[in-house]
Amino acid sequence: MNRTVRLAAFVICAQLFAACGGGGGESSTGAASSTSAGHTLSGGLELSSVAVLDSDTNDPQQTGRTANDSPEQAQVLSTPALLTGTLNLAGVGPQGANQESGDPWDVFLTHLAVGQTVSLSFTGSVSGTDLDLYLVNAETQEVVGFSASENASSTECISAGAAGDYYVVANAYAGAARYTLSISAEGEQVSCPTVSSSKALFVSTQLLSKPRDSRAGALRVAEAARHRPPVLIDVPGKAALSSAGMRPFSRQDGTGLRHGASADTAIERGINTLVYAKRLRAGGEYAFVEPNYLLKAHAFAPNDPLYVYQSWHYAQIKLPAARTRLSDAALEANPRPLVAVIDDGIVRNHTDLSAQIEDEYAFISLVSAGDGNSLSADDPSTAADDPLWHGTHVAGTIAALADNSLWGLGVAPMAKLMPLRVFQGENATTYDVLQAIYYAAGLQNNSGRIAARRADVLNMSLGAQGSCPMAIADAVAQARAQGVVVVASSGNDGLNAVGMPANCAGVIAVGATDAAGRRTDYSNAGSALDVMAPGGDSRQSLSGFTDYVYSTVGRFSGNTRQPSFGGLIGTSMAAPHVSGVLALMRYANPDITVTQIDTLLALGRLSTDLGSSGWDAATGYGLIDADKAVSEALALRVGSETLAGVLQVSPAQIHLGSTVSTTTFTIEATEETAETVSAITSAHPGVRVEAVDVDAAGLGSYRVSVDRSRMSVGSNSATIQIQTSARTLTVTLNVIRLLDMGSANASQERIRVFALRAADSAVLATTDVHPERGTYSWRLTNIPAGEVRILASSDVDNNGLYCEAGEACGVYSSGSSLTVNGARSGLAITLDLSGTPPQGAATLSQ
Structure with a gap:
């Protein structure tokens, strides 16, 4: 309950009593002032130790x-x-x-x-x-x-x-x-x-933008279907930003005015690049404006490459059975799927890859946009670079030739390759990656060329930490609309957060397993994770050899580059296993759609569970299964099954820790479906769920709020149940309530304590205390006999409103009334600093 109590008599506090704003001052008004004798209430304020x-x-x-x-x-x-x-x-x-x-x-x-x-x-x-x-x-x-x-x-x-x-x-x-x-x-x-x-995280003083098309009428209609790629914008220095009426960040005093003429430092350039991006977005002239991120490859180099068998990683995804199933289906007349590999290039003369290359390009911005572009995606590494051959390794895992008595083979050796080079050294920018995505999808890009055939599958074994950039989200959506399935590696940080672009909507995010089929400790997990595939672990030899993922690479003999074969580990190696399996599906059934693949993945029909049944944050929907995937694609091809969309909830696991009190989750459909949301409930009394932006079917975003005062000290687990017309989905919530209160490390400022008449919330008395550390004392006098409620709150923004969201606020006994028939002491009030008013609090105006 959030009642607002507004009392005209308290609007100008100083007119009523001198002690109103002072530390430890007390007052009595209303019913209390008409009572010749009242009672004294006293107690303490308890603060979290943090x-x-x-x-x-x-x-x-x-x-x-x-x-x-x-x-x-x-x-x-x-x-x-x-x-x-x-x-x-x-x-x-x-x-x-x-x-x-x-x-x-x-x-x-x-x-x-x-x-x-x-x-x-x-x-x-x-x-x-x-x-x-x-x-x-x-x-x-x-x-x-x-x-x-x-x-x-x-x-x-x-x-x-x-x-x-x-x-x-x-x-x-x-x-x-x-x-x-x-x-x-x-x-x-x-x-x-x-x-x-x-x-x-990004190139400071440089922004990636997509201008809106402001043209109108017939010209705009005629151009509506044309894709307009993003452009780069240079960011002015803080002096110019100040002159434009902005308040840029400054090392010296935070205003950007007094020291506006000084040279910009790294922290100023970085923060002001982001502030300027926000200003441009607010102007409405751009579809998006954001940093030009620096992306990295998700692989580790072995110290001692071994020329050994690939059997462990291909057996793990059941590739031999899938190849047999495809052979039995007699699909030789089907078109060969095309897989784009956005990476650091390819060893074009490798005997296992050269015949597989159908199209290629290099998107490189050295000083200005596209000034290093090239028709060739050949890996430019020299012997002095000590290269990983990352893109060559990824491409070989997807589509290296089979049955040619050379090296190894790829997951989908019938596929063709579209290598697209974007790396300069160890970094690639989002601008260049975007151009490669557009090229792979057959869309306009800065090469001046449109691909003769758009890719069926797009692999990105690269990324960075951070939320999905709008530019990449937009490009992925456009690629999917063209029929491209997009795959990316989750990242090698060992974190409970999938990096971007794998965390972008519509991207299949891939984590890594070892030779025993377990998630590796370097593989990023989290709410955006979709599926697992072999990534290897060089510390193990469960396969009988060092457990790298083995594929095509190059090597130097002196300064002469030669084709070779070797091992790498990482989620970069896991992603191309999935891209190869998707290429098999599109070979088996060229008409299978992006949304059908989404639905099959969500139903667990492309994978084998590794953790708990269904999806989990550690392993997604489980280990990719090539045999299952080919079987599902063939079933749709012959018309033996129709496939409707399903509802998905994201994230399905939420950790709020000890300090966060609100979060959101989203319910979406993989494609058109009759499934709807019937009810959303939680049996835990400290958990509340409310709709934020939801359609008639119940799809959209929901807000979760927790009240730690109604939870046990320590770790708490709660389940939110989403009942649909077809099944039950769950969101698991983990919350910590701290035990230690009143620590000497805790601090707050002026806290006002109120005594309210329970019947009508009239203010009977107030007192201000100025705590410095630990638990602090308060005392209210002249309280009349009867039922009262005790409330305490800060007013850090000095707006005269108490127990608003964002204030330190507490109520005695969860808002229950207190019977006053004599003096009462030892009344403890715990102040909640979570940002959400606790149960029983009312917003007071003085």
């Missing part, structure tokens, strides 16, 4: 105020932490300490272990408020993670992909807000789609 306060909130009564607007002024945080604070642009938000001058940046310095998650939840004080979160490597000053959605009343999060010291930067891009910043404990699992990189 409670922290922003050192420069909008509360003018905050003691020890210290600016934290730049790295030089960074507020140091230990972890775990649960911090409440405020941010605002100048002249925006409630009157207070920061209203006139503004406080758009808060900077914190902390040490994070791998997997620790920083979450920012906020509630705007004015319409259109928007807060963003950045993670900066404190040593290199490079932005390694960011979460900057366009939504008000939102949650941003970043999980650390590498251990180290970091600046956590919160920014009010627009408006004013109360916010809660939480940092999970080391080893605590929190669901977050954004994982930081260990190095620079």
Whole structure:
């Protein structure tokens, strides 16, 4: 219940009692003032041991105020932490300490272990408020993670992909807000789609954009079907951004004004590139504007390559049985599927690959867009480069020739190859990857050429940590619309988060198994994971040899390149096994659609379970099964089965840790289906689910909120059941409630305690306390006999409203009334800093 109590007598507090705004002051009004004798109530406020306060909130009564607007002024945080604070642009938000001058940046310095998650939840004080979160490597000053959605009343999060010291930067891009910043404990699992990189995440001062077509009428109609590829934009320096009326980030003072003429540093260039992208998106002239990300290959090189058999990884996916099934089907007249490989090139003269190459291109931007493009995708490595031959290895796993008495074979040796080179050294940019996706799909790109035949399958054994960029999501959607099945590796960070582009909607994300069919410790897991395939583990020899995945490579004899055969490990090696299996399916049934493949995967009909029945975050839908896949494709080809879409929930496993209290999940259909959502329930009293944006069939997004006061101390598990017209789907929720309260490390600022008459919520008395550490005492006098409720809250944004979302708030006995017939002491109130008002709290206005 969220009733709003508005009392005209308390609007101008100072007119009623001098002690209203002071520490420890007490007052009595209303019914209490007409009672000649009342009673005294007293107790304590308990704070979580991890409670922290922003050192420069909008509360003018905050003691020890210290600016934290730049790295030089960074507020140091230990972890775990649960911090409440405020941010605002100048002249925006409630009157207070920061209203006139503004406080758009808060900077914190902390040490994070791998997997620790920083979450920012906020509630705007004015319409259109928007807060963003950045993670900066404190040593290199490079932005390694960011979460900057366009939504008000939102949650941003970043999980650390590498251990180290970091600046956590919160920014009010627009408006004013109360916010809660939480940092999970080391080893605590929190669901977050954004994982930081260990190095620079994108090309600073460069943006990737797609202008909207503003033309109208007949010309626009005639051009509607034409694809327009994205373009690169240079980002101005902070001085130019300031002149344009923006508030760029500055190392010196956080304003970008006083020091606007100084040279931009790495942290300024990185953050201001992202701020400028957001400004351009808001202008409405672009379909998307985002960083030009740096992507890497997902493979490890062996120290001692061995020329050995491939039998373990092909037997694991049941390839021999699939090849027999295809041979029996007599499909020689079927067209040969075409597989695009976006990678670092190919050894074009390799005897197992040269005859397989149907089309190729290199998309390389050296200084400007496409200035290094080439008609050849040949791997340009020299002996001095000590190359991995990554793209050559991937291509060989997909389609190396069979039965030619040379080297090994690929999963789909009848397939043709379209190698597309995008790497310069160890990096590839999203701009160049996008051009390759467009080329593979037969769409316009910066080569000036359109592929003679679009690819059937597209493999990307590459990526980076972070959420899916809009540019890649758009390109994948266009490729799928052209009939291309898109596959990508999940990443080799060993994290509970799939990297991008594998985490983009419509991409089949592939994790890696070892020779025993177990998930490898380097393979990324998470809510976006779809399926597993052999990736190898060089520390093992379960196959009788070192357990690499073996395929085509090159080698140098002096400076002369020669074809060869060798091993690599990684999710980069797992993905082409799946791409090869999909090529087999499209050879068996050239008419099978992208959405039919989606549905078969979701039904578990292309894989064998590895973990719990059905999908799980560790292994997706299980291990890819080539024999099952070919069988399903053949069944659809001969018309022995029709296939309707099914509903899917994502994510199906959510970890909120000890500090995050809200999250979302989505229900979608793989393709058109009669299946609908009937009901969504949770038997746990501390879990609430509400629809956010849902259609008549129940498809769309839902918000989950948890109330830790109704959970046990320690780890809690709850299940959300989604009953559809055909079956039951589940979302598993894991939540931690901390035991330790009142630690000497905890801190908050001014807390106001209210006594309310239970019958009508009239304010009987208030007192202000200024806690510094631990558990703090409060005392209310002249309370009349009867039923009362006790409530306590901060007002960090100084707007006169208490127990709003984002405030520290607590109610005595979960909001139950207290019978007053004499003095009462020892009344403990636990302050909830999760950002969500606890059960029984009401929003008070004074």
